[in-house]
Amino acid sequence: MSNDIKNIGREVIDLQIKALKKLKNSIDNSFQDAVNAISKCKSKVIICGVGKSGKIASKISATLSSVGTPSFTISASDCSHGDLGRISKKDILILISHSGNTEELKNIIRYAKTNRITLIGIISNKKSYLYKSANIKLLLPQVIESGFGIVPTSSTTTQLSLGDALSIALMRIKNFSKLDFKKFHPSGNLANKLKTASDLMLTKNKIPFVNENETIKSALVTLNQKKLGFIVIINNQGFNKGIFTDGDLKRSLQKNVNVEKKKIKSVMTKKPFLVEDNALITDIIVKMNLRKITSVCVYNKKNKNKIIGVIHIHHILKFLK
Numbered sequence: 001m002s003n004d005i006k007n008i009g010r011e012v013i014d015l016q017i018k019a020l021k022k023l024k025n026s027i028d029n030s031f032q033d034a035v036n037a038i039s040k041c042k043s044k045v046i047i048c049g050v051g052k053s054g055k056i057a058s059k060i061s062a063t064l065s066s067v068g069t070p071s072f073t074i075s076a077s078d079c080s081h082g083d084l085g086r087i088s089k090k091d092i093l094i095l096i097s098h099s100g101n102t103e104e105l106k107n108i109i110r111y112a113k114t115n116r117i118t119l120i121g122i123i124s125n126k127k128s129y130l131y132k133s134a135n136i137k138l139l140l141p142q143v144i145e146s147g148f149g150i151v152p153t154s155s156t157t158t159q160l161s162l163g164d165a166l167s168i169a170l171m172r173i174k175n176f177s178k179l180d181f182k183k184f185h186p187s188g189n190l191a192n193k194l195k196t197a198s199d200l201m202l203t204k205n206k207i208p209f210v211n212e213n214e215t216i217k218s219a220l221v222t223l224n225q226k227k228l229g230f231i232v233i234i235n236n237q238g239f240n241k242g243i244f245t246d247g248d249l250k251r252s253l254q255k256n257v258n259v260e261k262k263k264i265k266s267v268m269t270k271k272p273f274l275v276e277d278n279a280l281i282t283d284i285i286v287k288m289n290l291r292k293i294t295s296v297c298v299y300n301k302k303n304k305n306k307i308i309g310v311i312h313i314h315h316i317l318k319f320l321k
Helices: 002-026 029-039 052-066 103-114 129-133 154-173 178-183 188-193 216-226 246-254 281-291 313-320
Strands: 045-049 071-073 092-097 118-123 136-139 209-211 230-234 240-245 274-276 295-300 303-312
Touching (some): 029 118, 029 136, 045 052, 052 092, 052 154, 092 103, 209 216, 216 246, 230 303, 240 246, 240 303, 274 303, 281 313, 303 313
Parallel strands (some): 045 071, 045 092
Antiparallel strands (some): 230 240, 295 303
């Protein structure tokens, strides 16, 4: 019996895999037309479906909004009772329907045609009212459903996947970056993965700045006070000249360097590892591990010679907990 149940699960998934392969082969110029039309939209993308297609519409709308294309869903039944007023002529309307002849969508289709609103149809029936009415027709392949061949499963999978494909294509052509994505996801695991140097770095008076002409002994005062294990060496103009670490101090003492007379610039590391303020923390820690270092200096691309922040490995480890 347990094997029978597992086989049922495999059969359902297998049907959906076959449906997705069909969908992949069905992508044509209409997909490109849809992406181009949505990318030029100066207002919102409004998505509507009935039944299970309505659930898919909500997910597609949420994904579009999260990657830089403002979108919301509307209820097909509510549109017959005033919600058609939520659709403006500058909007793009996406209607999702397996049959394309759902009664609840007909009033919306007529409204779109009357007001010359761009209508994109995601549809499986080429002979349907929606297919004939849509300005851009995204024809889904005929697929086999699970559960006596009638339960919406394979068809909703193709609808959802097509929506994801539209969303990612739009993200790419709009040059929507990881940092843009971060703005719309300020909390949760996604936000943590997208934390940048600017989110963790110490700034302003917390940065252990020391002038390059100070003696080693004088610089050690700042090294001890800031308790970061390193200091940032700058010139009179405030430009970065290097760093001096606990390790540099040990090497200097081993060489019997005169710490009272020698200037810090004579023993500093002249080309420290720097990162831009928008560099991802996950990338930074990999590079720190490769270099076997415990601290980095942060700059803004406007001026690489000016240090605007510092990060110690302890800050990163605390963040990763």
